[in-house]
Amino acid sequence: MTSPNNAPLAISARNLTLTLGEGDAAVEILRGVDLEVADGEVLALLGPSGSGKSSLMAVLSGLERATSGSLWVAGEDFSTMDEDALARARRGRIGIVLQAFHLLPTMTATENVATPMELAGDKDAGPRAAAELEAVGLGHRLTHYPTQLSGGEQQRVALARAIAPRPRLIFADEPTGNLDVATGHDIIDLMFARRAEAGATLIIITHDPELAARCDRIVTMADGVIATDSSAS
Numbered sequence: 001m002t003s004p005n006n007a008p009l010a011i012s013a014r015n016l017t018l019t020l021g022e023g024d025a026a027v028e029i030l031r032g033v034d035l036e037v038a039d040g041e042v043l044a045l046l047g048p049s050g051s052g053k054s055s056l057m058a059v060l061s062g063l064e065r066a067t068s069g070s071l072w073v074a075g076e077d078f079s080t081m082d083e084d085a086l087a088r089a090r091r092g093r094i095g096i097v098l099q100a101f102h103l104l105p106t107m108t109a110t111e112n113v114a115t116p117m118e119l120a121g122d123k124d125a126g127p128r129a130a131a132e133l134e135a136v137g138l139g140h141r142l143t144h145y146p147t148q149l150s151g152g153e154q155q156r157v158a159l160a161r162a163i164a165p166r167p168r169l170i171f172a173d174e175p176t177g178n179l180d181v182a183t184g185h186d187i188i189d190l191m192f193a194r195r196a197e198a199g200a201t202l203i204i205i206t207h208d209p210e211l212a213a214r215c216d217r218i219v220t221m222a223d224g225v226i227a228t229d230s231s232a233s
């Protein structure tokens with residue numbers, strides 16, 4: 001599976017739809033999304049509130065099953081997998097950073113980063129978690145609990161948790177939405193630096209045109225479909 005310039009594809013989506021609810025309550029959220037993303041590409045996903053950005057990310061990252069259409073992610077056919085298979089396919093391949101940090105309050109920073117890797121059978125989870133926390137500037141906060149960390153520090157832990165398993169794909173949904181501007185800039189700089197080191201594909205939902213301009217490609221959504229794509233010729 002390759003793109004027109006022969007780069008391997010991280011994502012190939014054809015005519016993806018997502019309908020939630022049934023009967024009269026059914027809502028068509030994605031209405032035929034076509035999208036190809038090259039391996040290593042950094043893509044900004046923009047669009048008005050309610051246009052379907054988070055829903056598309058949920059489908060592309062395997063958190064939600066598409067209602068119809070074909071979807072290949074990192075060489076795996078997501079469209080034929082059930083939820084258990086999707087969860088297995090996500091593990092180690094896909095890292096997700098959300099606006100709310102979703103750290104487990106009873107675990108230290110290191111445990112928050114290490115636990116998903118341990119569950120995936122990684123024997124070096126502890127040292128790798130510590131190394132990644134070091135890399136995001138939290139070497140001095142390894143045994144702190146989330147409540148003992150600032151918002152920016154918590155998002156660094158969430159970033160470390162997403163990146164430590166060395167995923168080929170990183171999804172970020174407004175990762176600076178809960179942070180002040182300066183802290184948000186720091187997180188984005190870190191995310192871009194860690195991504196570049198790993199050569200991973202990054203898809204980032206943002207309302208910030210300045211951040212979008214730092215990406216290789218800008219795709220906008222409107223009303224459940226792709227409206228514009230800066231890579232289209």
Ligand SMILES: Nc1ncnc2c1ncn2[C@@H]1O[C@H](COP(=O)(O)OP(=O)(O)OP(=O)(O)O)[C@@H](O)[C@H]1O
Pocket residue numbers: 020021027029047048049050051052053054055056
């Ligand atoms: N579980 C659900 N059931 C019904 N409708 C839903 C559900 N989740 C989302 N929607 C609807 O789907 C549409 C797309 O939502 P989505 O969160 O993907 O948009 P978005 O572009 O990410 O918006 P925002 O920028 O506000 O986060 C919205 O109209 C939303 O109300």
